[in-house]
Amino acid sequence: MNKPFLVTEHLSYTYPNEGGEVHYALHDLSLSIEQGSFVAVLGHNGSGKSTLAKLLNGILVPTAGTVMVNGLDTRPEENIFDIRKTIGMVFQNPDNQLVSSIVEEDVAFGPENLGIEPAEIRRRVDEALKAVGMEDAKDRAPHTLSGGQKQRIAIAGVLAMQPKCIVFDESTAMLDPRGREEIMHTIHRLKNELGLTVILITHYMNEAAVADRVIVLNEGSLVLDGTPREVFSEVETLWKIGLDVPQTAELLHLLNQNDAVLKSGLIKGGVLDEDETLALLEKLLGGAK
Amino acid sequence: MLKDITLGQYFPGKSLLHTLDARVKLVCALVYIVAVFLCFSTLSYAALLLLTLGLILLSKISVKVILKGLKPVVFIATFTAIINLFWVQGTTPLFVLGPITVYPEGVAGAIFMLIRIVSLVIGSTLLLTYTTSPMALTDAMERLLSPLKLIKVPVHEFAMMMTIALRFVPTLVTETDKIICAQKARGADFESGNLIQRAKALIPVLIPLFVSAFRRADELAVAMECRCYRGGEGRTRMKSLHTRPSDFATLLFFLGAAVGLFFLNTLSNALWLY
DSSP, rough: OOEEEEEEEEEEEEOOOOOOOOOEEEEEEEEEEETTTTTEOOTTTTSHHHHHHHHHSSOOOOOOEEEETTEEEESSSHHHHHHHEEEEOOSOOGGGGGOSSSSHHHHHHHHHHHHHOOHHHHHHHHHHHTTTOOOGGSSSSSSSOHHHHHHHHHHHHHTOOOOOOOEEESTTTTSOOHHHHHHHHHHHOOOOOOHHHHEESSSSHHHHHTSEEEEEETTTTEEEEHHHHHHOOOOHHHHHTTTTOOOOHHHHHHHSSSSSHHHHOOOSSSSOOOHHHHHHHHHHHHOOO | OGGGGGSSOOOOOOSSSHSSSSHHHHHHHHHHHHHHHOOSSHHHHHHHHHHHHHHHHHHOOOOOHHHHHHGGGHHHHHHHHHHHHHHHOOSSOSSETTTTEHHHHHHHHHHHHHHHHHHHHHHHIIIISSSSSSHHHHHHHHHHHGGGGGTOHHHHHHHHHHHHHHHHHHHHHHHHHHHHHHHTTTTOSSSSSOHHHHHHTTHHHHHHHHHHHHHHHHHHHHHHTTTTOOSTTTEEEEEEOOHHHHHHHHHHHHHHHHHHHHHHHHHHTTOOOO
């Protein structure tokens, strides 16, 4: 078990809505995330998942409770710089996070802000561009790249700061399927090769299914927290709060509605893998014969 | 229709002009502009023309591109030349055409004015936009103006604003195109009516464009903060500008050329030329 890297305790964030009454964007959320883990945060619009992302690196300050990043509290102003150095953020719209009209200079923006030596910045920029497979585009202008490529540049920009953790705040939501695949592939590589802690905020179930741990939020509160298998076996709960489940989980859940199938006890919740599902189905069909 | 907008058009290359330090080019461009206004005589204008031709050759940029870049000034150049042709009074008229009298001084003035405007445009665009990347240029400006920081001029912020503006020009152009298409699809008419009606038709384009630009600005600000941006203090740069001997030589050459052009005026007068 790794030591906890990110800890939130009784975290709440409120803002007054139009009627003047207090609205909870997040309500009493206590989480502990270990270093090197891959955590997916699921929830539909307004569930508080983006608020959570902004609370993690001090863009927002908790109304109640605390967020501790690597032992640093996000509330005091003097901690903010170190916290943002540790946690990188990749946002939804790739266009609105690139600063410079030349790719490599954009990637250099973060390390330049940290005050690193020019030679070291150069090395980090080349390394980061290589890590996202965009080393050939270093002299190009961002507007000539595709959405997925721009998002990879944004990731490189964060990587060049050498953070310990990257938060992806619906980073694939505006991309086409191919761009989404590019980004997910990059995220996996970073996680496996660099040992980064990854927090993936998303509403795509199949992206969450590959994480080590899935956290489901609804209206600011924690609903489910566990491995993808555990979480996706709670099909009814997920449906109730307006979320989908991966197709395999849905299929098996629907089959389980049948008394005969249920009695056979072959299907237990939380099967995600397509091969595994297929094997189960074959067994089930064999039993019916 | 918006695809034609080119701002800070840069042609990458490896010529001498491309490899010069952007700060030096910026100063040289200023010296060059001053030099253009120091010309009053045949000899100095001839020298200016030679200097400009020399710059074109050095930049290795095709003459076609450079002539295309002159398009926006064709009207103003012709207009000024014609005004000079008819307005300048001399001693002995060249010919009289009804109420208009043309003097040889007028012809000379018109030609000089043409050379002046054309070299001004060619020289400054060659040095500043064609051979210098926009990023290098903003960087050079920030460094040249950095002494102003002492009197609390926000030089870094200014340069950062330029960088971001350049970055977002293509993005906003594409967006404007999209909004125009969307409004056309809903029956908006941009092509008929008088000038006022057409200007009014642009309002439904501008409002969504502004709203979106503000949203982008907001998101970009958050993204920049997340990347530890705190303003210019304590910031380093990946590409530091280097001044080499060739840069000093160029600067000296330009200063020399400006002085030379000025003294050619005197020589020209001594030789009784215009």
